[in-house]
Amino acid sequence: MLNLGLRHETAARILRYTEPWTVIALVFVLFSGGMLFLSQVGIYLSNQAFPYKMYVLLAALIYNFTVHRKVATMENPPPGLSKLVAIVSLLLWVSIVSGGIFTGFLE
Amino acid sequence: MSIAQSLESIGFLSDFSESVLAYPIVLSIHLTCIALFGGMILATDLRLLGFTYKSLTITEVVTSLRPWKRVGGTIMISMGLLLAACEAGKYAPNPYFWTKMITLGLIGVHALIFRPIVYNQTEELDRSPVIPTKAKVAAILSLVLWTMMFTMGRMIAYWEGNEQ
Numbered sequence: 001m002l003n004l005g006l007r008h009e010t011a012a013r014i015l016r017y018t019e020p021w022t023v024i025a026l027v028f029v030l031f032s033g034g035m036l037f038l039s040q041v042g043i044y045l046s047n048q049a050f051p052y053k054m055y056v057l058l059a060a061l062i063y064n065f066t067v068h069r070k071v072a073t074m075e076n077p078p079p080g081l082s083k084l085v086a087i088v089s090l091l092l093w094v095s096i097v098s099g100g101i102f103t104g105f106l107e
Numbered sequence: 108m109s110i111a112q113s114l115e116s117i118g119f120l121s122d123f124s125e126s127v128l129a130y131p132i133v134l135s136i137h138l139t140c141i142a143l144f145g146g147m148i149l150a151t152d153l154r155l156l157g158f159t160y161k162s163l164t165i166t167e168v169v170t171s172l173r174p175w176k177r178v179g180g181t182i183m184i185s186m187g188l189l190l191a192a193c194e195a196g197k198y199a200p201n202p203y204f205w206t207k208m209i210t211l212g213l214i215g216v217h218a219l220i221f222r223p224i225v226y227n228q229t230e231e232l233d234r235s236p237v238i239p240t241k242a243k244v245a246a247i248l249s250l251v252l253w254t255m256m257f258t259m260g261r262m263i264a265y266w267e268g269n270e271q
Binding site: 004005006007008009013014017018021093094097098100101102104105 | 127130131132134135138139142150153159160161162163167168171172174175
């Protein structure tokens with residue numbers, strides 16, 4: 001969508017190729033993450049960073065399966081729109097990584 | 108004083124490991140670049156195995172993802188070195204850290220063997236009616252080695268030393 005790689009294929013086609021892999025990975029991530037959370041519920045709930053990570057995760061998941069998918073599968077999306085949607089998506093997922101790290105460092 | 112301790116005591120490294128924000132921020136960058144780099148490796152290996160991006164040639168996938176692999180890899184390794192250097196004393200006795208370093212060495216060997224015959228010969232792979240076995244072997248070994256690398260990286264944090 002940023003036109004920075006795999007330029008000979010449309011974003012829609014790339015999405016179709018990667019979607020099964022992302023969905024499988026997502027199931028594993030949510031399941032293993034859920035197990036980790038359940039093993040120490042109290043510690044996670046009182047953590048300063050953890051709630052932010054969860055809000056951003058929820059936002060990222062909704063965004064991924066609505067706005068992101070819609071724009072990625074558009075036949076001729078305005079180039080500015082594709083780029084904006086891709087950048088927001090990257091920022092959301094990077095924030096989740098940071099949120100996870102800070103969960104381990106803050107109390 | 109051991110090498111690890113002298114490394115740790117270098118001014119900016121000790122300031123860095125004591126900072127509340129700097130360490131987790133660098134670790135976040137390290138992990139984000141692992142995601143970028145790992146994602147590119149995964150996409151390349153899945154294409155070599157013929158599992159995805161089938162409408163694109165192997166050449167297109169390998170060459171167009173290569174710059175991102177390099178950017179991600181360079182930042183990932185620099186941040187990793189910084190993280191390891193500032194806690195060298197803690198890492199030095201950790202067996203998972205050394206297993207990770209040995210795996211990194213094996214990844215170097217993998218590159219030496221397969222770069223000339225697979226990753227730099229993508230046009231030949233594209234001309235072949237079926238994906239040659241050497242490409243599939245390279246992809247499987249790469250997936251195994253990188254999975255080991257990430258797992259060992261994770262395990263470093265869970266080693267508590269000999270509890271005597």
